Amino acid sequence: MTASPIRTERHDDILVIISDNPPVNALGAAVRQGIEAAIKDGVADASVAAMVIRCDGRTFFAGADITEFTKPPVSPLLPELVDMIEASTKPVVAAIHGTALGGGCEVTLGCHYRIAVPSAKIGTPEVKLGLLPGAGGTQRLPRVAGVRVALELTAKGDPIPAKKAHEAGLIDRIAGEDSLVADALAFANEIKDIRPIPRASEKAVTADPDAVEAFRKENARRFRGFEAPAANIACIEKAASGATFADGIAFERQEFMRLMMGVQSAAQRHIFFAERQASKIDDVPADTALRPIRRVGVIGAGTMGGGIAMNFLTAGIPVTIVEMQADALERGTGTIRKNYEATAAKGRMKPEQVDAAMAALTPTLAFDDLAECDLIIEAVYEEMSVKKDIFTRLDAIAKPGAILASNTSYLDIDEIAAVTSRPQDVVGMHFFSPANVMKLLEVVRGAKTAGDVLATVMDVAKKIRKVAVVAGVTYGFIGNRMLMPRQVEATKLLLEGATPEQIDRVHVGFGMPMGPFQMADLAGVDIGWHRDPSRIENIRDALAAENRWGQKTKAGFYDYDEKRTPSNSARVAEIIDQFRAKEGVTPREIGDDEIVARTLYTMVNEGALILEEGKAQRASDIDVVWIYGYGWPVYRGGPMFWAQTEGLKKVVAGLEQYGFPVARSLKEAAATGGQIR
Numbered sequence: 190m191t192a193s194p195i196r197t198e199r200h201d202d203i204l205v206i207i208s209d210n211p212p213v214n215a216l217g218a219a220v221r222q223g224i225e226a227a228i229k230d231g232v233a234d235a236s237v238a239a240m241v242i243r244c245d246g247r248t249f250f251a252g253a254d255i256t257e258f259t260k261p262p263v264s265p266l267l268p269e270l271v272d273m274i275e276a277s278t279k280p281v282v283a284a285i286h287g288t289a290l291g292g293g294c295e296v297t298l299g300c301h302y303r304i305a306v307p308s309a310k311i312g313t314p315e316v317k318l319g320l321l322p323g324a325g326g327t328q329r330l331p332r333v334a335g336v337r338v339a340l341e342l343t344a345k346g347d348p349i350p351a352k353k354a355h356e357a358g359l360i361d362r363i364a365g366e367d368s369l370v371a372d373a374l375a376f377a378n379e380i381k382d383i384r385p386i387p388r389a390s391e392k393a394v395t396a397d398p399d400a401v402e403a404f405r406k407e408n409a410r411r412f413r414g415f416e417a418p419a420a421n422i423a424c425i426e427k428a429a430s431g432a433t434f435a436d437g438i439a440f441e442r443q444e445f446m447r448l449m450m451g452v453q454s455a456a457q458r459h460i461f462f463a464e465r466q467a468s469k470i471d472d473v474p475a476d477t478a479l480r481p482i483r484r485v486g487v488i489g490a491g492t493m494g495g496g497i498a499m500n501f502l503t504a505g506i507p508v509t510i511v512e513m514q515a516d517a518l519e520r521g522t523g524t525i526r527k528n529y530e531a532t533a534a535k536g537r538m539k540p541e542q543v544d545a546a547m548a549a550l551t552p553t554l555a556f557d558d559l560a561e562c563d564l565i566i567e568a569v570y571e572e573m574s575v576k577k578d579i580f581t582r583l584d585a586i587a588k589p590g591a592i593l594a595s596n597t598s599y600l601d602i603d604e605i606a607a608v609t610s611r612p613q614d615v616v617g618m619h620f621f622s623p624a625n626v627m628k629l630l631e632v633v634r635g636a637k638t639a640g641d642v643l644a645t646v647m648d649v650a651k652k653i654r655k656v657a658v659v660a661g662v663t664y665g666f667i668g669n670r671m672l673m674p675r676q677v678e679a680t681k682l683l684l685e686g687a688t689p690e691q692i693d694r695v696h697v698g699f700g701m702p703m704g705p706f707q708m709a710d711l712a713g714v715d716i717g718w719h720r721d722p723s724r725i726e727n728i729r730d731a732l733a734a735e736n737r738w739g740q741k742t743k744a745g746f747y748d749y750d751e752k753r754t755p756s757n758s759a760r761v762a763e764i765i766d767q768f769r770a771k772e773g774v775t776p777r778e779i780g781d782d783e784i785v786a787r788t789l790y791t792m793v794n795e796g797a798l799i800l801e802e803g804k805a806q807r808a809s810d811i812d813v814v815w816i817y818g819y820g821w822p823v824y825r826g827g828p829m830f831w832a833q834t835e836g837l838k839k840v841v842a843g844l845e846q847y848g849f850p851v852a853r854s855l856k857e858a859a860a861t862g863g864q865i866r
């Protein structure tokens with residue numbers, strides 16, 4: 190019988206209920222049972238005048254235990270526990286530190302008073318799991334904090350700091366940062382005899398139809414395809430509609446169960462755990478000693494180099510940035526400052542933070558200045574000979590133990606490592622553009638990359654707020670390798686009768702932020718072009734030769750106006766027709782299903798091959814790459830998760846129908862009804 194995570198302490202007539210359930214005091218069954226028993230004892234004990242609920246460790250309850258959602262329910266259910274706390278005949282104070290999230294926030298709402306340290310945050314992020322607060326949160330929040338704050342917390346899912354929560358009435362008292370326990374006891378003594386005991390469910394809700402309308406509009410714009418935000422808004426609206434608390438709760442329960450049973454929530458919960466799993470390297474012990482990273486070197490102050498540097502500067506890690514030419518260096522550092530100032534202008538950074546970040550940047554033309562760096566990231570032209578030259582020079586000047594990383598998007602890390610005397614210190618760090626914005630970082634493990642180098646880079650990734658995924662050495666690693674069959678098939682479909690707008694429409698309708706041709710126009714049709722306008726071997730060559738390089742030249746697969754609004758291009762249709770004629774292809778009607786099979790199923794197939802070759806640790810890592818690197822809709826859980834929900838038999842049949850060789854592991858999983866691993 191394991192010890193309960195709940196214990197109690199008496200402080201005169203105050204009963205303190207304490208949870209010690211690391212790492213985040215998730216409200217698992219044992220925690221709920223322990224709190225239920227303690228509340229019952231406190232209510233029954235005449236010598237108890239009031240109670241305090243608090244948590245040990247780094248945070249107040251961070252929510253229901255998400256791992257329990259796929260298991261049979263165990264009493265008391267969280268809604269029952271929250272109701273039971275609220276019904277207590279003795280006042281209960283929630284003492285909050287860290288992040289009171291989801292069910293944790295709902296427990297505080299069942300309490301009668303809430304006190305929090307200044308650094309605490311409180312919120313209901315269930316929407317990010319494809320859910321809604323299912324323990325009374327949608328009905329109590331508008332009663333305690335008002336409709337607008339309730340909408341912000343539930344439909345967007347971002348927690349708010351204690352100060353803002355206090356202003357909204359969600360928190361009653363702010364404690365001292367280091368005196369929460371004492372201040373909570375004092376607060377309990379102050380309120381213990383106040384009657385009536387304030388209960389959230391008994392408060393009235395002030396309707397705010399404008400707020401509901403505003404959030405509905407924002408939801409349609411920002412959360413295209415997601416089901417949960419609309420459900421959260423509907424529950425808050427129900428609370429503000431004059432419905433009784435009981436009717437509101439019934440509606441909340443109905444909506445919660447509908448979402449919980451849906452594919453979207455399963456997908457979003459899958460990604461929640463997949464993102465955390467991705468940070469684990471199967472064959473490197475979690476307690477591997479890390480190399481200290483006190484200063485980072487970045488080679489190249491262009492778009493990528495500048496963005497990469499910003500990640501570290503923002504995290505407070507000094508950067509030495511090297512360029513070959515003074516004007517390029519000046520341009521690069523100027524762009525960094527401009528980007529920071531733009532962030533500050535939006536109120537997301539203070540001017541002094543901008544100055545501190547820039548003060549930590551050391552621009553130099555002297556390559557040897559990199560000698561003092563612990564991690565050096567090369568972000569120069571995507572050409573193997575250039576990379577090899579850089580790493581040869583690095584090998585000569587970098588200090589022993591420095592980690593030497595390449596930001597290459599495709600190239601062979603082993604080949605780069607081989608020019609150095611320290612291949613164990615060489616690794617790939619593939620940032621996605623814009624590097625200071627995109628969350629994904631592919632960490633490319635060479636054959637000789639040392640375990641502590643990998644562990645250090647994964648740790649640094651966390652520090653610069655990236656979602657890191659380990660990839661093996663293969664052309665394009667994980668994400669870009671899967672992009673290739675998609676681009677090849679999309680181009681073939683053009684020749685066979687589809688149009689850029691049809692293919693992009695299918696992808697955008699699927700939930701991608703943009704389709705293959707919109708993406709080409711954004712990134713640049715001329716990327717990887719041989720620059721010889723007389724050499725026209727495919728449609729992209731033909732576009733590039735006519736300076737149709739995409740948005741930057743106001744013409745690519747689409748035409749663009751001053752505001753970069755795209756329109757279908759008659760010239761592109763002509764070029765495609767010319768290629769059809771040249772290839773002797775008679776265009777045919779192409780259905781959306783064929784586009785899905787040939788541009789999305791082929792990605793899944795490539796993902797299965799990547800797993801078979803050991804170039805990704807797990808299928809969920811591939812999902813994480815596509816969610817955070819390419820905007821795959823999180824409510825579909827990533828390519829490999831989506832394939833399971835699509836049905837692997839259907840995926841295999843689609844691939845075979847269009848003549849694709851199906852990966853062995855995919856075929857086996859489809860045949861056995863198993864999972865792609």
Ligand code: T1G
Nearest residue numbers: 212215251252253254255256290291292314322323324465
């Ligand atoms: N349940 C189970 N495990 C959880 C968990 C949770 N709620 N939250 C975190 N973990 C695990 C996580 O998987 C990781 O495990 C470890 O804790 C550390 O997490 C009825 C239905 C609290 C801000 O959505 O946002 O309440 O990898 O790496 O970066 O209305 O965890 O170590 O094995 O993220 O310091 C609502 C989810 C649930 C909050 C801390 N609550 N958690 O971040 O650590 S649904 C949430 C977080 C709900 C009710 C509804 C973050 C954090 P491992 P971590 P962190």
